[in-house]
Amino acid sequence: MRRIVTVLAGALALASCALAGRTAPPATEVYALRYGTLSRFPVSALIADADTARRLDIALMIWAIRRPDGHTVLVDAGFYRDRFMQRWKPADYVRPDSAVRAIGLRPEEITDIIVSHVHWDHMDGVDLFPNATIWIQRAEYEHHVGEAGQVRDRAVDSLDAAMLASLRRAGRVRLLEGDSAEVLPGIRVYTGGRHTWASQYAGVETAQGTVILASDNVYLYENLEHGVPIAQTLDRASNLAAQARMRRLAGSPRLIVPGHDPAVFARFPSPARGVARIE
Numbered sequence: 001m002r003r004i005v006t007v008l009a010g011a012l013a014l015a016s017c018a019l020a021g022r023t024a025p026p027a028t029e030v031y032a033l034r035y036g037t038l039s040r041f042p043v044s045a046l047i048a049d050a051d052t053a054r055r056l057d058i059a060l061m062i063w064a065i066r067r068p069d070g071h072t073v074l075v076d077a078g079f080y081r082d083r084f085m086q087r088w089k090p091a092d093y094v095r096p097d098s099a100v101r102a103i104g105l106r107p108e109e110i111t112d113i114i115v116s117h118v119h120w121d122h123m124d125g126v127d128l129f130p131n132a133t134i135w136i137q138r139a140e141y142e143h144h145v146g147e148a149g150q151v152r153d154r155a156v157d158s159l160d161a162a163m164l165a166s167l168r169r170a171g172r173v174r175l176l177e178g179d180s181a182e183v184l185p186g187i188r189v190y191t192g193g194r195h196t197w198a199s200q201y202a203g204v205e206t207a208q209g210t211v212i213l214a215s216d217n218v219y220l221y222e223n224l225e226h227g228v229p230i231a232q233t234l235d236r237a238s239n240l241a242a243q244a245r246m247r248r249l250a251g252s253p254r255l256i257v258p259g260h261d262p263a264v265f266a267r268f269p270s271p272a273r274g275v276a277r278i279e
């Protein structure tokens with residue numbers, strides 16, 4: 001009996017040594033990438049019932065997910081068309097297909113783009129990434145975009161509606177069927193934020209826990225920290241319920257990333273200015 005125990009102990013020791021010497025498998029990485037700023041933006045357009053005199057230089061962001069299986073995923077794709085550039089005049093602007101180069105990616109390496117909703121500053125840039133499959137909620141697409149690419153709801157710009165319909169005809173658009181839909185293993189999308197008709201947010205499994213990329217379903221940390229709905233929502237109660245759900249889903253409250261808060265880059269200052277690794 002003693003000999004058996006000794007042999008087992010030796011085997012366990014060898015296994016421990018082997019594990020100690022083995023290189024850890026690569027982990028999924030999540031980044032916020034800042035591609036511009038809208039200066040002196042009214043906070044009352046972000047936070048329900050906020051003081052109309054308050055202004056904030058808000059961050060324009062997209063989010064990148066680097067996976068060990070070769071998929072490189074964006075959540076949202078920013079904007080670049082001249083119509084929006086002339087109207088909004090963003091400061092410190094970098095075109096989204098150039099912004100991804102800050103983490104060593106080329107636009108053609110993006111395999112998938114999750115579109116949180118149809119607004120111009122989140123969807124306009126999807127055609128900058130020529131090899132990406134576009135993932136959007138069926139209800140969001142069909143509510144806003146007609147079969148010929150016409151606008152069904154003014155929340156979507158006419159240029160973007162036509163562009164998205166063209167990509168769908170080319171077989172590059174995948175329509176997601178409702179809440180808690182899996183895009184890829186370890187990446188799931190959730191509805192209910194009600195920023196637009198069927199806006200969605202993403203949950204990404206990482207070594208640190210689930211990261212929630214809220215996009216505009218939560219504009220600022222202030223929404224979360226004070227339990228205040230976003231100003232631009234179809235249903236305030238639903239938006240608050242979505243925020244509560246994000247807290248349950250996230251590995252930690254700090255892993256919930258709002259859509260336009262410049263404080264993201266102070267809370268996650270690495271690796272560089274305008275790039276925040278969420279960990």
